[in-house]
Amino acid sequence: AQTVTQSQPEMSVQEAETVTLSCTYDTSESDYYLFWYKQPPSRQMILVIRQEAYKQQNATENRFSVNFQKAAKSFSLKISDSQLGDAAMYFCAYRSDFGNEKLTFGTGTRLTIIP
Amino acid sequence: ETGVTQTPRHLVMGMTNKKSLKCEQHLGHNAMYWYKQSAKKPLELMFVYNFKEQTENNSVPSRFSPECPNSSHLFLHLHTLQPEDSALYLCASSQEYRQNNSPLHFGNGTRLTVT
Numbered sequence: 001a002q003t004v005t006q007s008q009p010e011m012s013v014q015e016a017e018t019v020t021l022s023c024t025y026d027t028s029e030s031d032y033y034l035f036w037y038k039q040p041p042s043r044q045m046i047l048v049i050r051q052e053a054y055k056q057q058n059a060t061e062n063r064f065s066v067n068f069q070k071a072a073k074s075f076s077l078k079i080s081d082s083q084l085g086d087a088a089m090y091f092c093a094y095r096s097d098f099g100n101e102k103l104t105f106g107t108g109t110r111l112t113i114i115p
Numbered sequence: 116e117t118g119v120t121q122t123p124r125h126l127v128m129g130m131t132n133k134k135s136l137k138c139e140q141h142l143g144h145n146a147m148y149w150y151k152q153s154a155k156k157p158l159e160l161m162f163v164y165n166f167k168e169q170t171e172n173n174s175v176p177s178r179f180s181p182e183c184p185n186s187s188h189l190f191l192h193l194h195t196l197q198p199e200d201s202a203l204y205l206c207a208s209s210q211e212y213r214q215n216n217s218p219l220h221f222g223n224g225t226r227l228t229v230t
Contacts, residue, residue: 004157035218042223043203043205043223043224043226044221044222044223044224045205045207045219045221046221047218047219050218091157091158102160102171102173103158103160103219104157105157105158106157107155107156107157108157
């Protein structure tokens with residue numbers, strides 16, 4: 001079974017600075033998808049960024065980028081120029097490419113932005 | 116404005132009560148999901164419906180009973196719950212089931228407290 005580990009329960013960063021959230025996962029599969037979701041106080045989970053395992057190039061979405069290290073099974077999220085609206089819980093998630101819809105989530109990292 | 120609406124936002128119920136959670140999606144999606152989010156635990160997938168048919172039940176106790184009358188509506192009927200069932204219940208939808216280019220769209224959740 002796949003597992004996703006987020007070893008940082010809480011992180012904080014100064015506004016306008018850069019922060020990196022860590023995620024590691026365990027799988028025996030070679031094809032899969034990885035996601036970062038954001039959950040602000042409104043509680044709605046919002047997709048931040050997605051990475052296909054077969055792509056070597058790291059995904060980027062505006063200020064958000066990932067460092068995908070397939071051999072190390074690592075998938076970190078970098079937030080550049082942090083803004084107050086980035087404060088939220090961030091969840092890393094894994095999904096197999098073998099037709100299984102089940103998303104396996106990590107336990108989350110609470111990100112605080114310091115003004 | 117979220118395309119997935121959940122009601123009620125908060126619910127407190129006794130162990131002998133019967134209540135229902137409602138989810139409605141306005142996105143024209145074909146698949147709908149119930150997730151349970153407990154403190155300090157990863158999100159747990161409970162049920163998946165595709166075109167109104169239940170396709171997954173992840174060993175959820177029978178005191179949780181889902182209903183999907185059409186592709187836009189999903190209910191979770193609750194009866195004889197236990198205090199450990201207290202959690203945030205999240206509904207999600209996606210365009211297609213088992214389609215990895217089809218991201219999940221979440222609602223704001225129902226915060227359930229069982230007394």
